[in-house]
Amino acid sequence: MAELEFPEDRRDRIIEIIKKNNGRISIKDLFDQFNISQSALYKDLNILENRGLVIKSYGKLALNESEERKHNFFQNLQKNAGQKKAIGKCAASKVTDNETIFMDGSSTTFYFCEALKRRSLKNITIITNSIFIPRVLIMEDNINIITVGGIVNKLIGTSDGDIWEALVKNTFYANKFFFSCYSMSTDVGVLDPIQNDASMKAVFALKSQKNICLVDSSKFQQYSTFNWIGLDEIDVIISDTGIESDTSKKLMDKGIELIIAE
Known part of the structure; x- marks a missing residue:
């Protein structure tokens, strides 16, 4: 998959990918879907985590469903x-x-x-x-x-x-x-x-x-x-x-x- 032009577009895509995988995905599997460096991906994930959208744990990534439901x-x-x-x-x-x-x-x-x-x-x-x-x-x-x-x-x-x-x-x-x-x-x-x-x-x-x-x-x-x-x-x-x-x-x-x- 080609790298998206804007980082915010890429972060939106990350959320969509997690949703399509029933709210969970390994960071390795996610990385395979983007033509970017690991450091760029982790920067995106840290930003999404700080926004309360995802949870990182032991190489896994989960959509923070409770945050999405309660704080939109x-x-x-x-x-x-x-x-x-x-x-x-x-x-x-x-x-x-x-x-x-x-x-x-x-x-x-x-x-x-x-x-x-x-x-x-x-x-x-x-x-x-x-x-x-x-x-x-x-x-x-x-x-x-x-x-x-x-x-x-x-x-x-x-x-x-x-x-x-x-x-x-x-x-x-x-x-x-x-x-x-x-x-x-x-x-x-x-x-x-x-x-x-x-x-x-x-x-x-x-x-x-x-x-x-x-x-x-x-x-x-x-x-x-x-x-x-x-x-x-x-x-x-x-x-x-x-x-x-x-x-x-x-x-x-x-x-x-x-x-x-x-």
Whole structure:
């Protein structure tokens, strides 16, 4: 098989080959299907693994089916959409003129942007690593958009990388950081499953004056892999009416402003 012209096309082909082999293949068998060096193939596999798409183990490669099912951006847009839209509308009301905002690439912040378009605000600057949010806001004359570069994770629709994290850390500062998460525990804080995305969010939080978490009630008391921010670093949580009273009390006892979106 001839080498594909673009590395991203080749990585897409790798995923398709694994799928056609019932989700598993040996790295040797995969290598035989490409006219590239071993180092080039392993670079592709490392990138796919960092994106949460595949798992490497003892010379074997497996499709990370659970990640594909749970974290696909477009699938997440459909999950608890009513609650997310209410949370997004409430969050948009917390933005004021002349603010600079960090924003992650979650489905809830996508709905936040939809609501933000309907407000008559002046001179808003949004800094994001999302590849979808700029498309929502591109026609808004009152909103300036700065996108953070890096390697694009097509699964969750964000870009990241060490160089770009350093750029944010050394260059930008925001009034507020609006973000969501895979899960939230009242014991340990916010958790997400993909390391690079969690790392970029941690940098946004570090350089923001106020951290505002948009989290629907289904995500409470759940757990994931990377705990990138503690509850003591979160100023505001916006959730929905499904949140349990015990969870609400624990959050408020920690000094967090809890807002329930109707």
